Amino acid sequence: MISAKGIKKSYGALHVLKGIDVDISSGEIISIIGKSGAGKSTLLHILGTLDRPDTGSLVINDKEITHYNEKVLAGFRNKNIGFVFQFHHLLQEFSALENVCIPGYIARHNPSTVESRAKELLNYLGLAERMHHKPGQLSGGEAQRVAIARSLINNPTVVYADEPTGNLDKANSESLHQLIMDLRKDFNITFVIVTHNEDLARLSDRIITLEDGVIKI
Numbered sequence: 001m002i003s004a005k006g007i008k009k010s011y012g013a014l015h016v017l018k019g020i021d022v023d024i025s026s027g028e029i030i031s032i033i034g035k036s037g038a039g040k041s042t043l044l045h046i047l048g049t050l051d052r053p054d055t056g057s058l059v060i061n062d063k064e065i066t067h068y069n070e071k072v073l074a075g076f077r078n079k080n081i082g083f084v085f086q087f088h089h090l091l092q093e094f095s096a097l098e099n100v101c102i103p104g105y106i107a108r109h110n111p112s113t114v115e116s117r118a119k120e121l122l123n124y125l126g127l128a129e130r131m132h133h134k135p136g137q138l139s140g141g142e143a144q145r146v147a148i149a150r151s152l153i154n155n156p157t158v159v160y161a162d163e164p165t166g167n168l169d170k171a172n173s174e175s176l177h178q179l180i181m182d183l184r185k186d187f188n189i190t191f192v193i194v195t196h197n198e199d200l201a202r203l204s205d206r207i208i209t210l211e212d213g214v215i216k217i
Contacts, residue, residue: 001026001190002047002158007056009042016042017053018213026157029184029191031201034210040194041162043210047192048160049077061157078107082151082159082189086166088143090135096122096146097131104153114153121149125179141172148179158190159183165197177203 007020016039024030032040045051047058049065057066065076090099097118104114122131125145135143144164151159161180165173177200183189193200201207209216 001061002192003057003059004047005057007043007046007053007058009039009046009051009053016213017046020056020215022047022208022215024158024190024192026190027184027188028206029180029204030193030206030208031204032192032194032208032210033196033201034216038210039213040210044160044162044192044194048081048083049073050083078103079154080156080158082154082156084144084147084151084159084161084164086163088135088147090143090146090150092135095132095134096127096138096142096149099135099146100131100149100153103150107154109154118149118153121152122146125149139172140167140169141175144168144172144176145179148183152183152187152189156189158192161191161193161195163194163196165195165200173197173200176200 002024004020004022007017009017020043032043034040042051046053057064059065061080063076065073068076097115100118100121101114104117105111119131122128125148127142127145127149130138130142138146165176168176180191181203184191193204195201
């Protein structure tokens with residue numbers, strides 16, 4: 001489903017990724033771990049098409065997307081990929097429901113269909129009573145679940161998560177771990193997760209360890 005070959009990335013004289021080869025199957029849960037500065041987030045951003053490699057190829061859903069122009073790439077990303085970040089990145093002026101709907105509106109789906117889907121997701125995630133609350137009225141765990149609902153609104157095949165439990169307490173972290181397992185089971189979603197959380201990493205199907213810009217064997 002995802003195949004990255006020969007991925008290299010430098011920022012000036014700093015060589016962050018030095019030749020990464022990775023294949024990820026549909027429905028897998030992959031954790032990427034390593035020390036700070038090992039290149040974890042850089043790799044995640046490249047696999048998620050948020051950044052481009054200097055060299056190498058990236059295939060997602062049988063499409064070689066490395067040389068897509070920005071407009072085509074943005075459209076592909078919106079329709080095929082979901083993202084969850086440590087700090088949620090919810091828009092404070094909008095309700096939970098409105099935040100979840102935004103990627104669906106960007107994809108120009110029917111607004112009533114988008115809103116119906118958003119309500120289904122928020123209900124699935126236990127947020128039926130909170131969907132009209134704004135982010136400032138939500139707990140950290142609730143805000144992260146809204147972010148997860150937003151990542152799923154366009155029915156992506158893969159969700160990339162960058163330290164999704166980084167700002168959560170132990171109870172909310174454990175709840176999120178179970179939620180990821182449930183989402184994989186119920187929707188066959190592939191998850192690629194950068195994490196320092198050892199419990200989350202152990203629940204994954206496979207752990208990729210980065211060390212000094214390469215995958216540690």
